[in-house]
Amino acid sequence: MNFEAIPRWKSRSFCYRVFFAALFFVPVSFVLTSSAFAEAVPWQAPASAIEKTNPIRYDVESVSQGKALFTQHCMECHGYWGEGDGIIGLSLNDRPANLLVIAGRQSTGAFAWKIAEGRNDMPSFRHPLTEEEIWHVVNFIESLENEIGSAGQPVVIRRCANCHGVAGKS
Incomplete structure (x- = not known):
């Protein structure tokens, strides 16, 4: 040794x-x-934002404008129907929220504040969008759960329309 x-x-x-x-x-x-x-850490909006109400009337025109803005600015991360499954969102460390799940859990003011401010991988949309446009996007997000029209139509459009058409006949 x-x-x-x-x-x-x-x-x-x-x-x-x-x-x-x-x-x-x-x-x-x-x-x-x-x-x-x-x-x-939960993403909480300040009390002043939570208490704020949407000044834009919730109607078909507003939801349509919001959908166009959502498609242009949000869809790549949040997916076509806001389920957090967008092409870019799937590759992020901080996965985008499933808006269908949280739509009824937050005030419209909280949604508007989060869109305007952003956090982590979600950018702030205060400057590319006006305050009015942000509220239209909020109306579209709310419509994902509270669709204007018959109760079953959103499900048909979201899940079946690509193959069977909106009327479900093909």
Whole structure:
């Protein structure tokens, strides 16, 4: 047995490996935990925004304008029907919200504030959209759950119309 050998933990190459591993893993663990923390924090609008009501009348024209704006600015992340399954949204770390799930859980003021302010991967839309346009988008989001027209029509349009047509005859 060779008692003159340097223990592994005292060798220079071992110390270099430990040092560089620490240099790599400390920042990586910080990034991973900070993004997990950001997702764990609920996205709350301020009370002043929550209490705000939509000044735009909820009607077919407003929903139509909102849908056009949603298609232009939101669909790539939130998907065609707001289910959070857009082509870009699927590749984001902070996945887009499924608007069908949260539509009835938040006030229209909270939706408008979140669209205007943005957070993490969702950009602010305060400057590309006017306040009035944001409210039209809010009306469209509300229409995803409260469709104007018969109760079954949104389901047919969303799930069946591509193959069977809106009337469901083909």
